[in-house]
Amino acid sequence: MMEKAYTRPRFLKRKTFHYCPGCGHSIVHRLLCELFDEMNIQDKAIGIPPPGCSVFAYDYLDVDMVESAHGRGAAVATGIKRAYPQAVVFTYQGDGDLAAIGTAETIHAANRGERITAIFINNAVYGMTGGQMAPTTLLTQKTTTTPYGRDDRIEGHPIRMSEIVALTRGSVYIERTAVNSPVNIRKTKKAIRRAFETQIEDLGFSLVEILSPCPTNWKMNPMESWQWVDSVMIQEFPLGVIKDTVRTTDAD
Amino acid sequence: MMEKAYTRPRFLKRKTFHYCPGCGHSIVHRLLCELFDEMNIQDKAIGIPPPGCSVFAYDYLDVDMVESAHGRGAAVATGIKRAYPQAVVFTYQGDGDLAAIGTAETIHAANRGERITAIFINNAVYGMTGGQMAPTTLLTQKTTTTPYGRDDRIEGHPIRMSEIVALTRGSVYIERTAVNSPVNIRKTKKAIRRAFETQIEDLGFSLVEILSPCPTNWKMNPMESWQWVDSVMIQEFPLGVIKDTVRTTDAD
Amino acid sequence: MTGYIEIDDELCKGCEVCISFCPKSAICQSDKLNTNGYLPASFNKDGECTGCAICALVCPEVAIEVYRG
Amino acid sequence: MTGYIEIDDELCKGCEVCISFCPKSAICQSDKLNTNGYLPASFNKDGECTGCAICALVCPEVAIEVYRG
Amino acid sequence: MAKVLMNGNSAIGEAAIRAGCQCYFGYPITPQNELTEYMAANLSRRQGCSFVQAESEVSAINMVYGASVAGVRTMTSSSSPGISLKQEGISYLSACELPAVIVNMSRGGPGLGSISAAQSDYFQATRGGGHGDYRNIVLAPSSVQELADFTHSAFSLAEEYHMPVIVLGDGMLGQMVEPVEFKHEVPNELPVREDALRGANSRASRIVKTFTSKPVELEEINWSLFRRYQLIKKKETVCETFMVDDAQLIVAAFGIAARIAKGAIKTARSNGLKVGLLRPISLWPFPSQVVQELAKKTKQFLVFEMNMGQMMEDVQLALEGNGQVSFYGRPGGVIPTPSEFLRVITRYYYQKGLK
Amino acid sequence: MAKVLMNGNSAIGEAAIRAGCQCYFGYPITPQNELTEYMAANLSRRQGCSFVQAESEVSAINMVYGASVAGVRTMTSSSSPGISLKQEGISYLSACELPAVIVNMSRGGPGLGSISAAQSDYFQATRGGGHGDYRNIVLAPSSVQELADFTHSAFSLAEEYHMPVIVLGDGMLGQMVEPVEFKHEVPNELPVREDALRGANSRASRIVKTFTSKPVELEEINWSLFRRYQLIKKKETVCETFMVDDAQLIVAAFGIAARIAKGAIKTARSNGLKVGLLRPISLWPFPSQVVQELAKKTKQFLVFEMNMGQMMEDVQLALEGNGQVSFYGRPGGVIPTPSEFLRVITRYYYQKGLK
Amino acid sequence: MLIKTIFAGFGGQGVLSMGLSLAQAAMMEDRNVTYLPSYGAEVRGGTANCTVVVSDEEIASPVASSPEFIVAMNQPSLIRFQHQLESGGLFLINSSLIEARISRGDIDIIEVPANELAEKLSSPRSANMVMLGAFVKRSNLVSISTLVDSLDTTMKNKKLITINQEALTAGYDFA
Amino acid sequence: MLIKTIFAGFGGQGVLSMGLSLAQAAMMEDRNVTYLPSYGAEVRGGTANCTVVVSDEEIASPVASSPEFIVAMNQPSLIRFQHQLESGGLFLINSSLIEARISRGDIDIIEVPANELAEKLSSPRSANMVMLGAFVKRSNLVSISTLVDSLDTTMKNKKLITINQEALTAGYDFA
């Protein structure tokens, strides 16, 4: 007789994702829901999805969730955690949200060592608004606001936000992963678990940067976009643990 | 017959400084005025003093100056420089201004490699508003908003903004100096000169962080405060060139 | 065969990711559009699916249930 | 003496920084308040000022003019 | 409890703590720093409470948003420029029906302006400087005692109506020291809202949001807010009148200006001028009915504000033409004395041929 | 130049470039992205021009401030939540008397709201959502052609009066495509203001600031602004009227709502109802005199806005009681059709017993 | 005379360019015209639609609650819009992708096997233009010749232009 | 009865605590009282001043444009405020630090060598309390005993309290 080897996570609401075919967002959603169950924190978890393609994340994740103003996730999370420290608080932010308008909120929440976790989806574009340049957009990459390709003399280089956040001494766990292959997806789940653990252990700020395909705005089909993550993005944004003050000693 | 060994710089307006006795602001003002003359850029210089004890800098520096909203100096400077690239544009910002509310503006102007110079006065407090905690306030340091001393578990560690900005690839010259001794004052002048040069050479973003005594809010007499910079501040904020892409190769 | 999968036609968006990653090429694309206009993946029953669940791991739509035994 | 300085009593705020840094201790504090309520620094003429201008370099108020020769 | 001498800013802080304020998020700005500092000293290390000096006002208001979502009593404070930065956040709080207390000790504007007291943020506070159709209850104290009392009621109102409440003071009220009495004790238990987000523990998961791809849903939110606003207009309109019964000229003023006006009016009375005072205490909802009542007997209104004429519009709207409105304003942080304003009253009084 | 098909957002961009706009600073937000993208494509690599996608709206408005200080024609654009974040910056621009064009293609609010078209930022635009006493000229187009035309005049007005000018559109105007004709060519020379900060070159150094420790100085700034505002009210008030001469009922609406109303009114007329349209084009200064003129003949006014009733207050203020004001509003991004609004008109017409 | 048309289908089907080409043609014939694409957060590769209003007078609103014409390129669009059509209106259906039937007797329905016809022209991606050609024949909103010319401005790639112009005529001849 | 007093001097001279102590005493005597410190960006260690208003009725404004009393602890304050004093008012001058004379005949002037007197008590920093004691003797605003008691609340450090209370009495006896 056959037993189930994989079935839909119980804390993932039954609803067709509104994401484009091949999009990485929904994979991260699924991993989160699996972890709510495995770490049994569903009844403590509070999620904060700011505007972005994942603004509707609350339609899928079966935990308490609150919309935030664009870029202010880390501030909202700070407010929640300070008011109710027992919660497991996470933001779910795009690269436009976390690395552009949310720069100050993110760095200072990290610097204060807020016991919160940032899930940072790096897809090198502003997805929801139609594919404009993100701070993480690669050089020469064409977007709707860099129609001639990003030029470092004019728009600057892509920004490595995780490395910047790692400089703050309040941040304790930072890893960059991707969701473009079975092994990377597994690593992503491990990283998020670790991030939640450091929060629950009251150690400080944790962040997982996830390179995530955006076939639509990259103008590729799904598999092309999954491969582009390897062939191009990872060159600029190397994967791996960037900071783990618990395992190693403070990085900065 | 005796010749003048030192006389008031010609581009320093004749007016008694409103600063407290022993304050470092006026020293930096003087150095700037000397450089306007020596580099003969007085007719190209545009300065941006945001709110802070130095909000009245335009009462002393005899160059074009424009007030900016708190923390937005780098954005205002970007606007000016983009509109009129021939100008030598500098902001004159405190640590509250540049490292707290201005975090995003500063990091992204640096990342874009805007050809502007930030004069960053680090006095470890909010001076103008009466000595509240700054992002740069030291651990255990008492301020009006950390009456029990800064606690890293609650307010986080002091932030090293220059090191963070150095991570952006648009920044080309970053040095930390102090104005608490003859030699440090001389080095500060050299650093500012170098920063202006990189701007004029169209290389990118430059920043000079200057450790500056604030006797009033440190509750010390002038000489005590000058010594405290050596004995305490410099331990947390080591002096020296943090980034010089022109001399060395790109640091990050 | 030691395993099999069930693909939810209506959840599937035909991204073909499962197809590319299936080590046994036990998944192919069906030729009829689902109501959302996508060509869903379909399981080929007489392939040698081992129930490794890689397809489920990569499926962005959580459209796959995997059985093993 | 090979140099001398002029201190502007009214600009001076009596911070004593110049006094501390003068290698020849050629500067001391005067005993009468200026109109701003500060005890200004005063140059002691028969000290051995060399006109090194360190006082001017450190003076936050730019209150010192230095002569050498 | 006995009276104590306190500056207005600190009095707000003490009143907030006694109202059960658990989380304060602020950012330094003159002339309200004493409030932020009071909270640092008295809330930061208090059991179960939290004080955060945010990296900016934008951040502070969004921390308030978070703390309110988590169900606790929370507040922020700032002054004019800082309040401008909070507009998006206030719009979000209003949209998500989250209680919060926002204190504006306003100063001279526009721009960086001056740190002296002004009243030129009236429009921003009463019309909603942020985007979208929303209103906030706005209370305007005119003494240190009222700063304390109104701060306390601000928390109850915010919670009762699920909305932000603005305490609109000014730099002088914040700086001045007066005797004040605190009528409430610190609660032993800090209140937590029923509808808080605290994890889907033995209940279904909750969502707090406004974003929708179906405008009709958002329209419904707007209408439900609007219905609540109508109720608030009925129940929460507050104002003070002084010697209006036989008044030929009624001075309308709020906050510190009303206090100055009252002094001038007393002297005017002793000089035989029939002058009265209308002082809106809730700026929104605005006491329009009272204005209409007064207009039945008095036809001459003199609006006095430390701005270029903002509340004046609400007086005109209320009058609907039955009454003549004159205006005396001092913008930018200038604070006229009672005797200066007395001269203004006297001039108008005779100009309008009143006896 | 011949007509071309263009969406409203792009038309604004093209018009701005033809008006000599040299620097654009923006940040993506629906429903105005086509404008930002148009500037990226057509300004970013243009000789002597600059396009910057800022890290936030706060940053964008302050870049505009800088570019304006340097004397060039500059603009930014956003939609409701983004405009809220610009309020402090707009207050600074107004205080320092700096020309700038600010486009708000507004959407449903409050909060994150919806990306559909709405008009609920009227108060924010006309009263000044920022701190301090200031006003901005606010222009409300209702077609793609007007988006282009008003954008062009916005630059001239901003420069003539040294102040920010707001073009208040909405999501639908931005998205819809219509034939448009551009009446101006791109200037061969980009204009630079006389009073620009460009270094103390063969002139004394200049200071642009408002901050002062002497309130009276700030008061003087306020009064000089106020005098200019009076002048603007006289010279720059613009509005359109349609079939008002014999109208028994006058509909007041602006922007896209006015366009919808006009369609409904035409049908109402053909049904024999004497209905007219008053369409304020400059929302500030508001055409109060015109309202007063109309009130001499018509007593019934129906204000129609895609919000909960904001311009309505200006109509009431203008009427001073001589005229009855009814309101029909659809907030949150709901866009009624001409036929829906026709039913509303008809209902009011008969309810008020008009023939 | 004021005519509202809705074009609807999947993201990839070129629904928006159908509307744009019609609008362009109408402008070239000096008519008043508005075009309004659907936009929204939920539109993620999914369905797309646009509304074109053509009129001899000023156009009050670019929105069409009850259009005179609807062109459905796929099944979901048919389901979604079938009840919006003005009674007496005309419903064009891409029979290549749509099996479902419409349950209304008060409207005209025309079935065009757009994809098949496009395949025949060995340019499968121009099914939308086939459909547009058929639409213009039956709606008479603009002349086919103007429509054909309009492509010169609405499309960049010269090669595509000729292919699509053929498609237009094919659809026109079919209907 | 409404009496406005301005205390002015250098930052370090304890001018503000003079005002606060007076206000505290007035409150203890159940009078209405307001205290308003000067604040501002230009105040950087420089001069400081505060205004105390004591009254039997409500106080309309804590600001004093023309005060009944002025206490000047240093020369700049004398220069700055001498013309503001209400005619018939009383001007207290710290003669230890002030040489300048006032050029007005319509007011009373009292000179108190506050610093000397404080030195005598070998507590130079309490010159302000000496002055305050003298002020209260002449102004009669509050009773010296209340004032002495008031220090118990306005000051924390017990040792300082006694010293300052002595200073108050010394000033009171001098004047």
Ligand SMILES: Cc1ncc(C[n+]2csc(CCOP(=O)(O)OP(=O)(O)O)c2C)c(N)n1
């Ligand atoms: C204040 C404000 N500015 C702009 C927007 C518009 N907006 C919504 S989401 C978004 C960014 C989307 O990009 P990203 O954060 O990278 O998330 P993604 O959609 O790529 O997943 C923007 C600019 C907004 N909602 N609020």
Ligand SMILES: Cc1ncc(C[n+]2csc(CCOP(=O)(O)OP(=O)(O)O)c2C)c(N)n1
């Ligand atoms: C939006 C806004 N928030 C707050 C303030 C008040 N404010 C003026 S200066 C300043 C910071 C002063 O500290 P810093 O930047 O370190 O400069 P310093 O005075 O120490 O030289 C603050 C918070 C303001 N003017 N505007």
Ligand code: SF4
């Ligand atoms: S636009 Fe990109 S990020 Fe957004 S849903 Fe589509 S693929 Fe995902």
Ligand code: SF4
């Ligand atoms: S407060 Fe500090 S920084 Fe400000 S002027 Fe005084 S010493 Fe200088």
Ligand code: SF4
């Ligand atoms: S990965 Fe999932 S969505 Fe993609 S084709 Fe396979 S089953 Fe369908």
Ligand code: SF4
């Ligand atoms: S350093 Fe300057 S200000 Fe200080 S005491 Fe010497 S002369 Fe006076």
